[in-house]
Amino acid sequence: MAQNYKHEREARASRARTRAYQARRDVNGHQQKRRVRDNILAGAGLVVVVTLLVVAQVFYFNGGPGSPEPTDSAAADSSATATPSPATVESSGDVPPSTIAEGRTWSGTLTLNDVDLGIELDGAAAPQAVSSTISLAQSGFYDGTTCHRLTNDGFFVLQCGDPNGDGSGGPEYRYGPVENAPVDNVYPAGTLAMARQGDSAFSQGSQFFIVYEDTTIGADTAGGYSVIGKVTSGLDQLKVKITDAGTGDGKADGPPAVPTTITGITVQ
Numbered sequence: 001m002a003q004n005y006k007h008e009r010e011a012r013a014s015r016a017r018t019r020a021y022q023a024r025r026d027v028n029g030h031q032q033k034r035r036v037r038d039n040i041l042a043g044a045g046l047v048v049v050v051t052l053l054v055v056a057q058v059f060y061f062n063g064g065p066g067s068p069e070p071t072d073s074a075a076a077d078s079s080a081t082a083t084p085s086p087a088t089v090e091s092s093g094d095v096p097p098s099t100i101a102e103g104r105t106w107s108g109t110l111t112l113n114d115v116d117l118g119i120e121l122d123g124a125a126a127p128q129a130v131s132s133t134i135s136l137a138q139s140g141f142y143d144g145t146t147c148h149r150l151t152n153d154g155f156f157v158l159q160c161g162d163p164n165g166d167g168s169g170g171p172e173y174r175y176g177p178v179e180n181a182p183v184d185n186v187y188p189a190g191t192l193a194m195a196r197q198g199d200s201a202f203s204q205g206s207q208f209f210i211v212y213e214d215t216t217i218g219a220d221t222a223g224g225y226s227v228i229g230k231v232t233s234g235l236d237q238l239k240v241k242i243t244d245a246g247t248g249d250g251k252a253d254g255p256p257a258v259p260t261t262i263t264g265i266t267v268q
Contacts, residue, residue: 093173100131108267118233126179147260153252156213170205181224
């Protein structure tokens, strides 16, 4: 009788050990599955975050130096209401001939408020864009127009030359293609370049931007931005008197806090 009781007790103990082992195994299995699931969710979350950051950066920069809703970007010049595909557009309107630039360097002065900027325009590197700029300057088109956009986070540009003053205007023509864009997407301080609509190489007009600190601006499907020349003097005063003050609302992109007008432009 005692022997049977001993065997039964050992059997119960064995069953208890088995149940405890199975319970631990089940718990470990659940924990492992949960770790795998958590790792997958964490990985997916990281992918989402990275994707959102990339999309945000592309959206921000492809609007270009100068582009609230691309009416015109400091990479975007547009008085057109729609942005046609760069594969199907052409220059339109009475575009000044590219021969005006004469394939030479033009020098002059661009005055913003009371800040005189010495400038050089490279008619050999960007004949069409420089010809257009010379034609507009000599006709008085730029006189009294404002610099409507300042950016100061990620890239540093002041965009000017819109007769409407809001990024939507230009002359009664549009031209392209992009000329003399830097292959490395780096625009050194002092660069003068044409604004255009995102992804549209043939949307250049009168709007241009001044790079006041070294800036990298990613290219889009139309390429980079036509570099027409450079500021040779006065950039330090532009920063002290205008761009250092930032935007009117303190954001990274908007009208400059110091209202800025083109009070003169001469080239020869």
